[in-house]
Amino acid sequence: MTAERTTQPIADAHEVIRVVGARENNLRGIDVEIPKRRLTVFTGVSGSGKSSLVFGTIAAESQRLINETYSAFLQGFMPSQARPDVDRLENLTTAIVVDQERMGANARSTLGTATDVGTLLRILFSRLSEPQIGGPQAFSFNVASASGSGMKTITRPDGTTVNEKASFSLTGGMCPRCEGMGVVNDIDLTQLFDESKSLREGALTIPGYTADGWYVKIYTESGFVDGDKPIRDFSKRMRDDFLYKEPVKVKVGGVNMTYEGLIPKIQKSLLSKDVESMQPHIRAFVERAVTFTTCPECDGTRLSAPARTALVAGRSIAEVSAMQVSDVATWLGQIEAPGVAPLLTGLREMLDSLVEIGLGYLSLDRAAGTLSGGEAQRVKMVRHLGSALTDVTYVFDEPTSGLHPHDIARMNELLLRLRDKGNTVLVVEHKPEAIAVADHVVDLGPGAGSAGGTICFEGTVAALRASDTLTGRHLGDRTAVKDAVRAPSGAIQIRGASTHNLRSVDVDVPLGVLVAVTGVAGSGKSSLVHGSLPGALAADQQVISIDQGAIKGSRRSNPATYSGLLEPIRKAFAKANGVKPALFSANSAGACPECKGAGMTFTDLGPMATVATVCEVCEGRRFNDEVLQYTLGGRSIVDVLAMSAQQAAEFFAESSSKVPAAATIAGHLVRVGLGYLTLGQPLTTLSGGERQRLRLAAHLGDKGGIVVLDEPTTGLHLADVEQLLALLDHLVDSGKSVIVVEHHQAVVAHADWVIDLGPGAGHDGGTIVFTGTPAELVAQRATLTGEHLARYVGEGTR
Structure with missing residues (x-):
């Protein structure tokens, strides 16, 4: 497909990031010029190649080149990065990736420690608290108190040094009982x-x-x-x-x-x-x-008794850390201390940034590992808002993920602020509201996987809307509310729910229908669905909960192994050929002896980057020669793993190679929109949207009567939303109750019942502000969700 180009070539060659011959993953040798110091949004269906271009090529090469400026010794301690598969990259600047990876596996990490707020707060207390108990470390739950002796170097007046024995004492703020874990x-x-x-x-x-x-x-x-x-x-x-x-x-x-x-x-x-x-x-x-x-001694605050009793403006550091961020900013306003004025200014600016970015409902003692991917991304973004660096390339992965339509405008303003400071901002996005503020759009496709990997369009948003690309045709899509909704078959009665910020909530969740749980980020949606709903279930009710947690797996894992598809395939091959199933596993008896079934050999060059090369013995097939002699329906196991899910579903339905269990699971992959994925594609190459839908596919055959989904539209292109709605209808029509925590207005409009929480976030939320049908929500327009949904459906359908 020939790309539509609506912009004139930029006169100054140094004013663009130039990509020539990019072939990373499914990219087909594409060339593209991206304007510097502009906001460029990359669009296209999931698997079209957006992440491969932005993250796998541009950002990866920038970071690799920066790492090469360090000594070989230091490079030995850095993650090794191979050069992306691209002919030429020109005019790169330092790339900072702000992705949705969850923050750390360290149970000691909190929102306060993950930002500079915790550090500045400890300094503030060390200067102003009454009583005075020591330096900043006396307020740190990661530092224990200790004493002992050691050698100290003394410098004499004549400049000579001598080592003398000296005692030391370290006063930390760690609770001795729980060792700062809470x-x-x-x-x-x-x-x-x-x-x-x-x-x-x-x-x-x-x-x-x-x-x-x-x-x-x-x-x-x-x-x-x-x-x-x-x-x-x-x-x-x-x-x-x-x-x-x-x-x-x-x-x-x-x-x-x-x-x-x-x-x-x-x-x-x-x-x-x-x-x-x-x-x-x-x-x-x-x-x-x-x-x-x-912990009974510190009551979960993680801090020692002295740290809990030292006060500033009537509050201990434990109390301040437990407050939500917007309230901490108010508390700071009560402090008048000219001696620490710069410190107070810095703290206020950081807290204001957290509020501005939509995280004012979080508390500083919130464990970092419990933040959603969208929340983690916004926390990382705070670090860069006040940076004095310019001419940096910021790379964002769906920054609107987890945001209510009310909050997307605020996120857009922050992205534009980064651009206006003289930075290049690259954003992978699907939401029309975020695409609308772009200076430049690069649309990839036309399809996904092997059907994608080309540039379909480059130009302005207006030109994209007028184009005949898949994204252009769907940019103005709207879904009307239903004329008729399903009748519930019963209800889950939640009474007195008080998980996190919920305020003794009573609500009936209908069964046998599609329920959308809505509200701004931090309003209490997840607390209700994941925290309070399970305790209200009857003994015979089973729940399949599919959240946005990352898929665990190595480069050996693929859609076939994760979905369970490979198990019936192995058994079918074994039965057809009279051998053991283990022979058809690249991680077991059938593995290539040279690469041990990895398909690649990895050469460790010490401080230099590890070199990965295709195995010369199996040529990347992963299996030994004996395995390739056995066939099913005329195909070897390697041939089957090279099939797409769509091809596999058809192959295992044929009489000569009929494997009903395999056909069913492959059909699940097709149903969630992953029909283009090859069965043997490493999970590490899948996009975020693909991974989430793979998890959904793995549960489609489960017998649980209640399915809970957490923002299933994450990573979905506008053209894929309709397919998702059909899938949700299929789940309900097959007898399941479907509860969706969602912001996407097409899903809310399509629901049979809406439970809206709010009115705000944190302590301003936690109540039910509406229950009823989408049509009633639009008619009343009494909540933020209702206002935005009314505006959405009022713009018509295409």
Whole structure:
């Protein structure tokens, strides 16, 4: 498809970022010029190549070139980055990626520590608090109190130095009981091991602690415990060494290793991480084996008694951290202290930025790992709003994700502010309201996967709207409210819900229909649906909850393995050829002996970037030659994994290769709009929208009667929304109750029932402001959601 170009070539060649011959992922050798110091929005269906161009090519090469300016020694400590598959990139500037990756797996990280607000607040308290208890570290829950002695270097008047013994004392703000975690845990030993077995017999039931693995070998060869004796027969001393011994060096197989008791070892390796960020099987183990309760000494504040009793303007730092950000800004206004005026100014500016970006409802002690992808992205954005740097390339991935239509205008203003400071702003977006403010638009497509990867349009928003591209044709789409809605078959009665900011909410959630839960970010939607609804379910009601959590998997994982499709395929190949199913796994017996089933070989060059090359033995097929001799319906396992989901659904429905289970799962992938994905495509190459829909596809066959979806339109192109609405209708018509937390107005208009929360966010929200049909919501126009929905449906349909 020939790209429509509506802009004249820019006179100054240095005023554009020039991309020549980009082939990363599905890009087909595309050329594009992107104007500097402008806001450029990249559009196109999910999988069309937007992320491959913006993140995988432009941002990746900028960051790789910056890393190369450091010494080889320092590069050894940086993530290795391969050069993108592109012929030439010209006029790049420093790229700062502001994506939707959730913030860290460290359970100690909070909104305050993730921004500079926490640091400045600790300095403020160290200067003004009464009573005075010490420096900023005295208010840090990450610093413990300690004392001891050591050597101190003294400089004499003549310039010579001498080392002298000196005592030291460190006053930190960490609660000694919970060590600054805010919670204490009680570990159920019966979930850690089977005491009737010996260690060598596989007594340990902790993920990763296999009988023949290194973890267990350290115990069995340490000399502290008997690896052949059942744990219940350990002596008191041996049991104590096994469970609680302090770290000590031991030799295992001639190698120096560290021996440590089982309890402190798993506390460091597992319990110090955010539970929400763990892989599902590890999270399940932790939730089964560990009971977390609020620390009784610090009441969950994480702070020591002195840090909790020192006050500024009548508040302790724990109380201030528990306030929502908008209220902290008000509290700061009560402080008059000329001696710390610059500090107060800096704090106010940061807090104002958080409020301005729509995060005023969060508290500073909110765990960073609990922030949604959209919230995490906006927190990262705050760091750059006050930056003095200019001529930087800022790269955003759907910055409107998780935002109510009321808040999108505010986000647009912030993006324009970054541009007006002299920066180049690149945004991957789908929402028309965000596309509307672009100076320049680059539309990729025309389709997804192998059907995409070309430039369909370059130019202004007005020209895009008049173009015949898929995005241009759908830019003005509107969905009218339903003429008739489904009748509910019952209801989930939620009474007195008070999770987070909910204010003793009573609401009936209809069953057997499509319910949209709406409201501004922070109004209490997720608290109601994910926090309070599960407790109101009857014993026989099952819920399938699909949120925006990242898919866990390596570069070996693909749509076939994640969806469960590969299992019936392996069994069918095994049955047809009279061999074992493991032979058709690239991670097992069928793996290429050279690359171990990875399809690539990776050469570690020390401080230089690791080089990845296609395996010369299997040529990237991942399987050994024996496996390729076995076929099903005339196709090898490699041929099948190269099929798209659409092709696979048709192939496994044919009589010569009929595998009903495989055809059904492939059909689920097609139904959620992933028919173009190849079964063997690595999960690491999928876009955010593709990953979320893959999770939905994996649950389509589940028997749960209630399906809860969290913003399923994230990452969806305007043209794909109609298909999503059809899918939601299919789920309801098949007997399921569907509850959708959503901002997209097309979904709200299409719902049978709307539950709107608000009126604002944080303590200004938490109440039900409307329940009823979309038509009633539009007619009343009594809430922010109602106003925007009325405006949306009032603009007509196309």
